[in-house]
Amino acid sequence: MATITRYSPGESTDALHAVWQATFGADPVRALAAAKIHELLNYPTARVYIAAVSDEVVGWALTYTIRSGCEPDAKSQHLRGGLGALLVHPSHQNQGIGSALHSVAITELEIAVRNSFGLSTPPPDKGSIQLGSVFPRIFPGVPDTPREVAFFKNRGWDMSARESDLYGALPTAANLEQFTAPAEEKGVSFRPATAGDRVELIVMEYAEFGEYCGWPDLYPVFFDAGRQADLHLAVRGGKIIGATIAAMPGSPAHERLAFPDSLGTVPCQARLISGNACSVVACVGVGAAARGSGAGVGMTAAAIADLTRRGADGVFIDWVNMRGFYERFGVAEWWGYITASRVVR
Numbered sequence: 054m055a056t057i058t059r060y061s062p063g064e065s066t067d068a069l070h071a072v073w074q075a076t077f078g079a080d081p082v083r084a085l086a087a088a089k090i091h092e093l094l095n096y097p098t099a100r101v102y103i104a105a106v107s108d109e110v111v112g113w114a115l116t117y118t119i120r121s122g123c124e125p126d127a128k129s130q131h132l133r134g135g136l137g138a139l140l141v142h143p144s145h146q147n148q149g150i151g152s153a154l155h156s157v158a159i160t161e162l163e164i165a166v167r168n169s170f171g172l173s174t175p176p177p178d179k180g181s182i183q184l185g186s187v188f189p190r191i192f193p194g195v196p197d198t199p200r201e202v203a204f205f206k207n208r209g210w211d212m213s214a215r216e217s218d219l220y221g222a223l224p225t226a227a228n229l230e231q232f233t234a235p236a237e238e239k240g241v242s243f244r245p246a247t248a249g250d251r252v253e254l255i256v257m258e259y260a261e262f263g264e265y266c267g268w269p270d271l272y273p274v275f276f277d278a279g280r281q282a283d284l285h286l287a288v289r290g291g292k293i294i295g296a297t298i299a300a301m302p303g304s305p306a307h308e309r310l311a312f313p314d315s316l317g318t319v320p321c322q323a324r325l326i327s328g329n330a331c332s333v334v335a336c337v338g339v340g341a342a343a344r345g346s347g348a349g350v351g352m353t354a355a356a357i358a359d360l361t362r363r364g365a366d367g368v369f370i371d372w373v374n375m376r377g378f379y380e381r382f383g384v385a386e387w388w389g390y391i392t393a394s395r396v397v398r
Contacts, residue, residue, distance in 0.1 A: 055111060055150045057157050060101035066091040068110035069103065076140045082387075085315055093137075093311060096189050102157050104141070104150045112141035112150050114158040117186040118165055121173075123263045123270050131177055132169040133266055134162035134397070135186030155208055159395075166397045184210060184393040187267040191311040193218070193372040194390030202391050210393040219370040220316060221384030223332070223361045229354040229382070236287070236351035241294070241343075243355035246284035250293065251276045254284070257293050261340045268336045271298070274305045285356035287339060287348040295339035295348050299332065299356035301363055306333040313369045316387075332365035334379075335372075350378075357382055 060069075070090040078084040094101050094115060104112035115137040122129020136158055141151045159182065166180040184205060185192040193216060195201050206212050233243060246254060251273075258269035275284055275298070283304045287295035300306045307313050316331040334356060339349045357368060369387070370379050 055104040055106050055145075055148075055153060057153055058103050058105070060094065060103050060113070062095050062099075066094050069094065069101070069113050072110060072112060072140050072142050075142050075144075082312075082316060085311060089311065089314060092308070093189055093191065099137075099189075100158075100161060102154055102161075104154055106145065106150075111145040112139075112154055114139045114154040115191070116158050116162050117189060118162070118169075119187050119267055120270070121180065121266055123259055123265070123268075125259050126263055127174040128177070129264075130169075130172040130174075131180055132166050132172070133180065133187070134166045134182035136162065136182065136184055137186040137189070138191050151204065152208070163397050178398065180397040182395050182397060185390065188271065188309040189311075190309060190371070192390055194392035197389040197391050205393060210395055212391050212393045214374060214392050216372060216374045216390050216392055217386045218312070218388045218390075219373055219379055219384040220331075220367060220387035221370075221382065222367050223357070223365050225357065225361075225383030227381065227383040229358045232347075232354035232381070233351040233358075236347035239289075239346050241287055241289045241346060241348045241351060243352050244286055244288065245299075245359060246281045246286050246296070248276065248281055250281065250284075250286065253293050254286070254296055257340060258296065258338075262336075262338050265336075268338075271305065271309075271336060272296070275300075278305055280304050285352060285359060287343070287352040289343060289346075289348070294343035294346075295337075295352050297337040297352055297356050298335040299360055300335075301332055301360065301365060302330055304333065306335055310335075310369070310371060316367055316369055330365050331367040331369055332360040332363075334360075334368055334370045350381075353379070354382060 070087040098117050100116045102114045117135045117137050118132040121131055121133040139154055162182050170176040185194045195205050258272050262269050283300035285297050285299040286293050298306055313331045313333050
């Protein structure tokens, strides 16, 4: 019989890392460094539950909470929960340990989400928990394998869309100029952000994408870190009409995502992963009035070209549900997921 205990922040995570490696580490591009696991498990919003048999760690569950909307939106200050990961060592699977971890983690998440309703004005009558998490993130859903999907479906999750993380080597073989030219002919230009863009860019993000959990709130973090060059803009008539995170290693995006750093260090030619400077493209968005101008396609192409000039030898594009949009730039699915959620009342 396994016992479930709460991890105390700051304690060693070596045994938890060993469970990760036993579960996913056979594939070198899915292996994670011990330091990265420790960082993810010790994020301020993390809670970790450990399953042990005879004092041997055999599994763990990781949860996160995040504001359900963006910072200026009074009605969305309550928390959204995420079951960020649930792992059981292969030698101890099919013994009820995963179910026990799931039960404890979801119960605690439901309490945290429900108790946060008073943070919003007016308080909501319901909240949500997702499989996976927003930021920080290992997975945006459950890995799309029959075993994993069935496990969560059988425990009451509303399984929904299939989404992907993408990866491609840089420089890409695609001709990126063909994607920037149509928008440029319509007066759109593309460039990295500067410190002087902060106010206009953040106002645009909150106005256009304020309903997205975690997305607009990440942009100020880049400015605070002095990493505004990791943001790429679409500009027309002197006004910012779109933006994307296009970040080199060491960025706030790399801190919050599990895999880009690993993709930059592990040789795996079969996956086109062979470098040591994996960049991240995320939170790509163009304002409603400028959509249809080619600004989104052009901005993404310009951002990838800029990352290549800055020395990136790969690009990780996270949590994608638009089939075909990014593949034109020479990237392909790296890992597929099924997203899922459940309501908290």
